[in-house]
Each structure stands twice: as C-alpha cells, then as structure tokens.
Amino acid sequence: MKIALLGYGKMGKVIERIALERGHEIVLKKSSSDTFDGLEKADVAIDFSIPTAAVINISACLNQGVPVVSGTTGWLENYDEMTALCQEKKGAFLYGSNFSLGVNLFFELNDFLAKMMAKFSAVYKVSMEEIHHTQKLDSPSGTAISLAKGIIAHSEYQSWTEGKAADNQIHIEAKRIENVPGTHSVQYSSDVDFIEIKHVAHNREGFAMGAVVAAEWIIGKKGVFSMKDVLDLK
Numbered sequence: 001m002k003i004a005l006l007g008y009g010k011m012g013k014v015i016e017r018i019a020l021e022r023g024h025e026i027v028l029k030k031s032s033s034d035t036f037d038g039l040e041k042a043d044v045a046i047d048f049s050i051p052t053a054a055v056i057n058i059s060a061c062l063n064q065g066v067p068v069v070s071g072t073t074g075w076l077e078n079y080d081e082m083t084a085l086c087q088e089k090k091g092a093f094l095y096g097s098n099f100s101l102g103v104n105l106f107f108e109l110n111d112f113l114a115k116m117m118a119k120f121s122a123v124y125k126v127s128m129e130e131i132h133h134t135q136k137l138d139s140p141s142g143t144a145i146s147l148a149k150g151i152i153a154h155s156e157y158q159s160w161t162e163g164k165a166a167d168n169q170i171h172i173e174a175k176r177i178e179n180v181p182g183t184h185s186v187q188y189s190s191d192v193d194f195i196e197i198k199h200v201a202h203n204r205e206g207f208a209m210g211a212v213v214a215a216e217w218i219i220g221k222k223g224v225f226s227m228k229d230v231l232d233l234k
Contacts, residue, residue, distance in 0.1 A: 003215060004028035018208050028041070039066060047070040070095050094218050131180050182199075210230075
C-alpha cells in the first residue's frame with residue numbers, strides 16, 4: 001500500500017515507522033510548506049496535520065480520488081462540508097478524534113455509563129478532564145468533545161463548556177503538561193460519592209497503529225466512515 005502522510009510532525013513520524021514495519025510505502029511526506037506532489041501515486045492518505053490545514057488536505061485527497069483518513073482535530077466546523085464533498089466525489093473519508101483501540105472502547109464504555117447515569121441526573125453531576133502535551137493546538141481535545149457528545153446523546157445535558165457550567169452543561173477542564181500523550185477522565189459526582197472512568201495513553205503508538213489499520217481498512221471502500229466501522233463496534 002502506498003501512503004501519503006499529510007502532516008509530518010511527531011505523530012506523522014510514528015505513523016511512518018509503523019507503516020514501513022507493516023510493509024507499506026510512503027510516497028509523500030507533506031509538512032505545512034510542502035506541495036501535494038506525489039499524492040497522485042498514493043493508494044490512501046493519512047492526515048495528522050494542524051487544524052488550519054485539515055480541510056485543504058482532505059479536499060485535495062477527495063478531489064484526486066484518494067481515500068483519506070484524518071486524525072486532525074480542531075476543524076470540525078467544516079466536517080459537514082467535507083462529508084458532502086466525499087459524497088459528491090464518490091470518495092472515501094474516515095475521521096477519528098482518536099484512533100487508539102483503547103480509546104474507542106472507552107467511547108463505548110462512556111456511552112453505556114451515560115445511559116445508566118441518566119436515570120440519576122438529579123443525584124450526580126458529570127464533568128470531564130483532559131490532559132495533553134503543550135504542543136497540542138486545540139482545546140479541549142477532539143477526544144474530549146467526542147466523549148461529551150456521547151454523554152449529551154444519552155442524557156439531558158445539552159452542551160459542553162470550558163467555563164462555569166450551567167445545570168444542562170458538561171464542564172471540560174483542559175490541561176496542557178509537557179510530554180503527556182493524552183489522558184481523559186469522565187467524572188460523576190454526588191454529595192456522598194464519586195464515580196470516575198479514565199483512559200491514560202502511555203505513548204503515541206496506539207494512535208499511530210490505529211491510523212494505519214484504518215488506512216488499510218478503507219482501501220476499496222466508498223463513503224464516510226469512523227473507527228466504529230473499522231473496529232466493527234456498531
């Protein structure tokens with residue numbers, strides 16, 4: 001499989017190593033100032049860039065008929081635009097706020113717990129915390145937003161905020177600490193006790209492996225997908 005890497009930072013380099021170990025070839029390594037020369041040779045593209053580059057990268061892939069897997073967060077105000085372009089071009093597009101197997105299982109656990117706790121909303125107040133490295137540009141993380149949306153879908157909560165939360169809002173506290181790959185916790189607090197579920201990433205390996213597996217999976221497919229499709233969690 002020939003892969004175009006759109007974004008060649010720390011994550012891009014880990015993805016490159018894992019892809020090569022799995023027998024794939026890298027035909028493009030694009031940083032912010034580079035061109036898309038070589039994209040036409042790719043069987044699939046993996047986008048781990050920055051929020052301001054994501055739409056440009058995804059659009060370029062879909063316009064050239066290259067399936068694209070994106071793990072860039074912080075650009076989702078344009079997500080519907082990209083899914084519409086994918087459908088128009090009859091392409092293949094997969095976005096994931098997190099490609100880790102453990103985090104995607106954590107998403108399922110979060111949904112299950114939210115359904116259970118919805119019956120006790122008068123007793124427990126939910127809040128969230130996420131911690132990432134200081135180089136992370138968006139806040140809160142895409143993973144935290146996905147967790148919040150999961151809770152909102154199964155409860156009376158209507159939105160999330162980083163500020164002071166109203167009764168129908170989920171407070172997300174985002175922290176930036178050097179060399180933290182990613183920690184996410186969901187907390188339910190009452191006057192008498194405290195329930196918490198947490199996922200702690202030890203390194204970037206899990207994210208990178210998941211992205212490569214998703215790229216392998218999307219070959220030959222058409223449509224808009226998520227990691228639920230890749231991991232058959234639907």
